[in-house]
Amino acid sequence: MAKIGLFYGTETGNTRKVGKMIAKEFGGDDVVKLHSTAKATAEDLAQYSSLIFGMPTLGDGEMENSFKAFMEK
Numbered sequence: 747m748a749k750i751g752l753f754y755g756t757e758t759g760n761t762r763k764v765g766k767m768i769a770k771e772f773g774g775d776d777v778v779k780l781h782s783t784a785k786a787t788a789e790d791l792a793q794y795s796s797l798i799f800g801m802p803t804l805g806d807g808e809m810e811n812s813f814k815a816f817m818e819k
């Protein structure tokens with residue numbers, strides 16, 4: 747199982763693309779598993795020893811909506 751969880755929020759897909767590039771640099775899916783914050787749960791987060799978070803800023807530098815909601819959970 748991957749030891750690093752990469753949790754990303756995205757509106758138009760750019761952050762997912764960057765997340766996939768980061769995962770590839772680390773060695774792929776076996777090392778880094780991507781999770782969309784639109785679907786992820788707190789249990790998903792708890793299974794990793796290391797975490798990477800990514801989201802775009804929108805409006806006046808606000809967090810992307812699904813990422814903000816996930817963090818509040």
Ligand SMILES: Cc1cc2nc3c(=O)[nH]c(=O)nc-3n(C[C@H](O)[C@H](O)[C@H](O)COP(=O)(O)O)c2cc1C
Binds near residue numbers: 757804
């Ligand atoms: C409605 C809207 C508002 C944005 N506001 C900001 C902002 O305040 N600051 C910023 O640096 N980028 C802003 N951007 C640019 C986004 O952060 C950028 O397009 C990002 O790559 C989108 O990521 P995503 O494809 O993962 O959603 C905005 C983009 C949109 C569509």
